[in-house]
Amino acid sequence: MKLKEFNKILNNSAKFNISNRSEEISLDNYVFQHNYKRKNTLKTFALTLSSIILVLMFSFYLYYNSTPYVVLTIDINPSIEVKLNRFNRVIEVSSLNDDALNFISDIDAKRMPLNDFLDLIYEKGLEENYFTDTKANALIGIYGSTFSSENKVLSLINESSKINSLSILYHSENQESMFNIDSGENDESVLSSIIDYYNNKSSEIVSSEYGGDYVLEVPNTRDSIEFSTLPVTEEEFIDLANDLDISITKLNIVRFIFENSTDYTTISDFIELANSDISDLIELYSTLE
Structure with a gap:
């Protein structure tokens, strides 16, 4: 653009000689409104805490489900050892003598309730001729951390009417161990x-x-x-x-x-x-x- 032409555009006050055709400028097309929701921190904390509690509860369940709480010895001439979890379900069965090796070889009692396991022992005892329909005796030792835990298992054993059991607790009511031998x-x-x-x-x-x-x-x-x-x-x-x-x-x-x-x-x-x-x-x- 030549200088003369440029000077024609400017007036004496050095302003552009261009008319303003708009009285006001609309900003509607340029201003945007954003709606922000305030986060509920209390709700977030509650959900996080609930998740942690659920994880802990599940961890404790797995621990108690797989950790021996009470141990039983069951003698019917074969002698076996049975480990129970806190829910009185079988988590392990092992033999204490040679006869028991054959007796438990085909027994799968994992997670089985104690009463069902005793019924299984009864049926197996009949099959192996350790029991008869009129005579099914067993000597059961109950070994827990407290008399209370042993007594609860004793109650479950007594509910099994098929086996006539003599049950011996490791602890007495005063928490004395059976190994505190008080004899002559x-x-x-x-x-x-x-x-x-x-x-x-x-x-x-x-x-x-x-x-x-x-x-x-x-x-x-x-x-x-x-x-x-x-x-x-x-x-x-x-x-x-x-x-x-x-x-x-x-x-x-x-x-x-x-x-x-x-x-x-x-x-x-x-x-x-x-x-x-x-x-x-x-x-x-x-x-x-």
Whole structure:
């Protein structure tokens, strides 16, 4: 554009000589309104807290569902160990002797309620001729952290009418353990002597059989034994049960019968009791209780 032409556009005050055809400028096409909603922080916090609680509850459920809460030993001559969760459902079944290996080989009891599991044991016992329609005896040991937890399981066991069970709790009402052996010096010493026998392996196994197991040749009278005065610890008690190939519940019943019956006075008698049939032991226990 030439300078002369440009000067024609400007007036004397240096303003453009262009008429303003619009009295006002509309901003409708240029101004936009945005509506922002205020976030509800309380609702967000509540949802977050609820999610955390649900995750924690699910975690606790998984923990309690898979963690042993009470352990049972069930002796019907095969001896088995059953671990229950807090909801009294089976989470594991294991054998305590060779007979039990075959007995539980085809049992799938995972997550099974206790009563249903006992019914299964009853049916299996009939099938394997450990039970009859008129005689189904079992020795059951209940091992929990408190007397209350054991007593709840005992109530469930008593509801099972098919098996006649003698149930022994690990704790008494005053929370005393069954391993707090309160017996005479000789009785403690017999246990100690039997433990010493298995530790030293000083006696020979003879070929005569009793109840399917070998009878151990040991001294025949208490007078011929040099008794120890040391108390029997829980660990020694459990080790002795393992040596005798029986459950600690059965060993505790054997100990009770040995202490309270005058018919059993020697270590040979003690081991004979340990090899006895469960039904015979329950009958002996019932007459002495």
